[in-house]
Amino acid sequence: MIRDIIAMVLMFGGIAFLLIAAIGVFRLPDPFLRLHASTKAGTLGAGLLVAGVAVAFREENIGFTAAGIIIFLLATLPVAGHLLGRATYVSGADFVMKDGNDALKGKLKRAEASLEVRLAGRSPDPALPDPEKAKAADEKAKVNTGE
């Protein structure tokens, strides 16, 4: 009985944190704030949920797998969040600065515009021909063969 109560508290806590993290990813205004929601609340929520399931599941040896998942999540999710945040800053994504003071300015190289803006005006793969040029060449060839 006490075991069920502990499991339910852990599972409810995990679901609540995961749901809050998902709402944060959906509603916050820029990539860094979304990363802040998903990394911290997501790690805690998933860890609590897996711990709750391990307590509720009455079988031997499940604790090893559950502990493996929790330790792995605690070790890798912050690292992944750091990698993604650094890459987001370097790639030049737009973000909301409340006091207009970019603390990383001059410490990391940052592109002038965000990736999708830089990618907008050109063909997706440089090896492929520009679609408009290819169309013009096609029409030229048609005229040449027609006459």
Place this chain on the structure above:
Amino acid sequence: MIPDLLATHLLIGLVLGLLLTGIRLVIGPGVADRFVALDMMTVLAIGITALTTLVTGRKEFLDIGLGLAVTGFIATAALAVFLERKEGDQ
């Protein structure tokens, strides 16, 4: 026994979170937003495998969660490297 019965209903909450994150993955204005949403979806999927362990009573589903954790970390690291190195300008 109560947590086993409850797990099915708790799955609804996780699917709701998956829906919100999926909307962000589709509409996210930038590439970085989509990568963050994908990272969050992996974590939610680990939660779903954990609850599926309780619903079905088979402990193999927790191993799937461990595999998802490994795959999700490698995917996020690879996407971060892509985002950092990609040069869009000519």
